[in-house]
Amino acid sequence: MRRKVIAGNWKMNMLPGEAISFLQAFEPLIKHTENEVVLCVPYTDLFYALNFAQDTNIKIGAQNMHWEESGAFTGEVAPGMLKAIGVEYVIIGHSERRQYYNETDETVNKKLKAAFANDLKPIVCVGETLEEREAGITAERITSQTRLALEGLTNEQVKNTIIAYEPIWAIGTGKTATAEDANNSIKEIRNEVEKIYGKDVADEIIIQYGGSVKSSNAKELFEMSDIDGGLVGGASLKADEFSKIVNFDKQV
Ligand code: PGA
Numbered sequence: 001m002r003r004k005v006i007a008g009n010w011k012m013n014m015l016p017g018e019a020i021s022f023l024q025a026f027e028p029l030i031k032h033t034e035n036e037v038v039l040c041v042p043y044t045d046l047f048y049a050l051n052f053a054q055d056t057n058i059k060i061g062a063q064n065m066h067w068e069e070s071g072a073f074t075g076e077v078a079p080g081m082l083k084a085i086g087v088e089y090v091i092i093g094h095s096e097r098r099q100y101y102n103e104t105d106e107t108v109n110k111k112l113k114a115a116f117a118n119d120l121k122p123i124v125c126v127g128e129t130l131e132e133r134e135a136g137i138t139a140e141r142i143t144s145q146t147r148l149a150l151e152g153l154t155n156e157q158v159k160n161t162i163i164a165y166e167p168i169w170a171i172g173t174g175k176t177a178t179a180e181d182a183n184n185s186i187k188e189i190r191n192e193v194e195k196i197y198g199k200d201v202a203d204e205i206i207i208q209y210g211g212s213v214k215s216s217n218a219k220e221l222f223e224m225s226d227i228d229g230g231l232v233g234g235a236s237l238k239a240d241e242f243s244k245i246v247n248f249d250k251q252v
Helices: 016-030 043-053 079-085 095-100 105-117 130-134 138-150 155-159 179-197 199-204 218-222 239-246
Strands: 005-009 036-040 058-062 089-092 121-126 162-165 206-210 229-232
Touching: 005 089, 005 162, 005 206, 005 239, 016 043, 016 058, 016 239, 036 089, 043 058, 043 079, 079 105, 089 105, 105 121, 105 138, 121 138, 130 138, 138 162, 138 179, 155 179, 155 199, 162 179, 179 199, 179 206, 179 218, 218 229, 229 239
Parallel strands: 005 036, 005 229, 036 058, 058 089, 089 121, 121 162, 162 206, 206 229
Antiparallel strands: none
């Protein structure tokens, strides 16, 4: 049985004081969950969030990193820097980074390898645009993004990768893929992993859904056969709302 991983992606939101208030309200609400709870916060909140999260069941992640270990890359953060302060997870290749910051399948692959070299758990995002969906090339797009992201990783590393399937047209728009649609796309991704890395790996790899997940649709989505939790943007900014998503399996 694969576990459910529910990750919040705060994007460019939350000052340290707001992060601490969030965590104080959120932690008591989710402390009994068996689901894995991750919060991917801005760099400037990492110290505060890590400090708070010690001795809780909340894991802390970053939202991006460089692939190089160090060097003349003004403004960038290296994987080893994240590891050194206790970060466990890192989002790689979010569609906003692909769209606004020239992230490519090639840089995503380099970052994935760098994450494993530094013992960070990557959450890699893939997803089609509205045009690609309308052109009927969703499966082709997401399987090729998956293949290129994972290229050159060992079976063990692929097993420990989390993939977030996030249809771009569903991010921050209030439009959610139907549970069936999301499940079908995730099956396509899992089949692609099986073709290259075998059934063992495909059965174990966690594949999340992301794109306008909220407490009112989380249960339906996360109970689908192949959806192993979610990557949640807007709805992860409110402690009460995000706790209901984490506790989706307690909803009646
Ligand atoms: P959303 O964002 O939940 O606000 O749609 C999801 C994401 O971009 O990870």
